[in-house]
């Protein structure tokens with residue numbers, strides 16, 4: 001029996017396999033070209049790209065935590081013009097689809113970046129990072145279903161590319177945000193982005209990361225939280241779901257398929273082993289062959305009909 005690993009995310013974006021590398025953990029792919037066979041990846045999801053180049057936050061920008069890491073990179077990137085004119089022609093020579101992750105501080109900036117990338121050869125799709133602070137209103141777009149929907153509606157209007165909306169887990173009802181962005185025109189959703197966290201340096205009695213003191217938590221520590229979020233979103237929407245959060249092995253990725261994912265991304269694990277995503281891919285393919293699966297989505301768990309929709313919000317009271 002042959003396993004069909006391809007994943008159709010909609011609007012012409014068909015990934016050759018479901019295992020990609022997560023935004024911000026693989027740059028734009030160039031540094032890794034010499035080290036691993038990037039052409040075998042399901043997709044490269046690029047660093048968050050903004051309208052203008054950004055130098056990012058001053059160091060320290062990362063800190064190790066128990067079972068994970070905190071980052072406060074501050075969207076260090078060369079800006080969309082550079083990506084469209086210098087990087088994209090290189091992407092176009094690759095077999096691996098490159099999905100450009102877009103970040104912005106205003107609705108107008110989101111629209112300008114997405115419009116610039118539309119129709120650029122080498123850009124296979126857009127991943128819209130809505131976890132960005134809204135400069136005008138001070139709240140992340142992704143924390144408010146109505147604001148998230150406005151961003152998706154406005155960007156949908158200026159691109160024919162597949163629009164994958166990356167959801168923030170720092171919300172009470174992630175299913176509600178997922179429903180809102182899908183109603184506004186998202187082709188697929190990806191989740192989770194990092195959880196807000198803090199590390200304290202007791203010696204100097206202050207947070208390790210400068211500025212607000214907080215950063216984004218990623219790595220194995222967030223995997224159970226991410227699985228719950230994926231299950232909640234799977235129950236809320238019908239579009240393809242790309243699962244992210246603490247995946248470091250094939251078993252981790254397979255758990256995401258059970259929870260409801262159609263594809264996955266490997267993030268923090270690539271820092272320890274830049275071939276981690278390929279090891280995950282090979283392990284998933286081997287598992288599918290061994291268990292005679294035609295598609296990995298056959299692993300999907302369906303919650304019993306008499307149970308409440310899985311919720312990523314706390315339900316246990318102790």
Ligand SMILES: Cc1cc2nc3c(=O)[nH]c(=O)nc-3n(C[C@H](O)[C@H](O)[C@H](O)COP(=O)(O)O)c2cc1C
Nearest residue numbers: 022023024048071129192193218219245246267268
């Ligand atoms: C250093 C670092 C930089 C990141 N930069 C971005 C980014 O620019 N845009 C984005 O949407 N997510 C970004 N992320 C979030 C990851 O893409 C991913 O959603 C998150 O780390 C959870 O996956 P993981 O536990 O496998 O790392 C970043 C994560 C890390 C660790």
